[in-house]
Amino acid sequence: MDSNASDAVPAIPGPRTGERLPQTAQAAVKIVIVGGFGVGKTTMVGSVSEIRPLTTEETMTQAGIGIDDDYGSETKTATTVAMDFGRISITGKLVLYLFGTPGQERFWFLWNRLFEGALGAVVLVDTRRLDVSFDVMGRLEERGVxxxxxxNSFPDxxxxxxxxxxGALDLAPEIPIVECxxxxxxxxxxxxxxxxxxxxxxxxxxxLT
Incomplete structure (x- = not known):
């Protein structure tokens, strides 16, 4: 029996022209963007990615009160619950795959899986609450990343x-610190x-091994 046109499986759209992996790409590297809640990880992935970033943000609710870090909650209405994902071509041959980690402590169990295969990481910090960075850096050191x-340059x-x-972060002299x-x-x-x-x-x- 012939199928009606309405029964046909719709075509799945492919990537937009600008989102296709460059044909010159020879190496891909996994990088993780980590940090505490609200330090700007999702914003960083979104600002630099050359493809539409994948985000897993969910609306913040009353259920998180007393559990999550509520710093900045008066303006922040959503939070990452799994990861952010983006891609950027550093050169015609080198592509970085960016994975942003969730910042709230109850989602930290996802970090070990996100760290797997990562060549390196960017630790985003907010000078108003440097203390939340210690656990982040400690986990990277444990994993050897x-x-x-x-x-991150917050206005206030x-x-x-x-x-x-x-000195405040107790960082080794060889680890770079930059403003962003x-x-x-x-x-x-x-x-x-x-x-x-x-x-x-x-x-x-x-x-680096």
């Missing part, structure tokens, strides 16, 4: 000299380039 620290956040921040405005594509891209340069230096020294 190299990272850099990016200070206090500014400190880089070396003061290094995650809303700006160029600033986010420069942060990722800093990470790639750091990973390259580790590889040359034999510290």
């Amino acid at each position: 190299p990272f850099i620290v990016a200070v 956040a206090p500014r400190h000299p880089i070396e003061e921040l290094r 405005d995650v809303r700006r594509r160029a600033s986010s891209r420069d942060t990722l380039l800093t990470l790639m340069h750091f990973l390259h230096s580790l590889a040359r020294s034999g510290a």
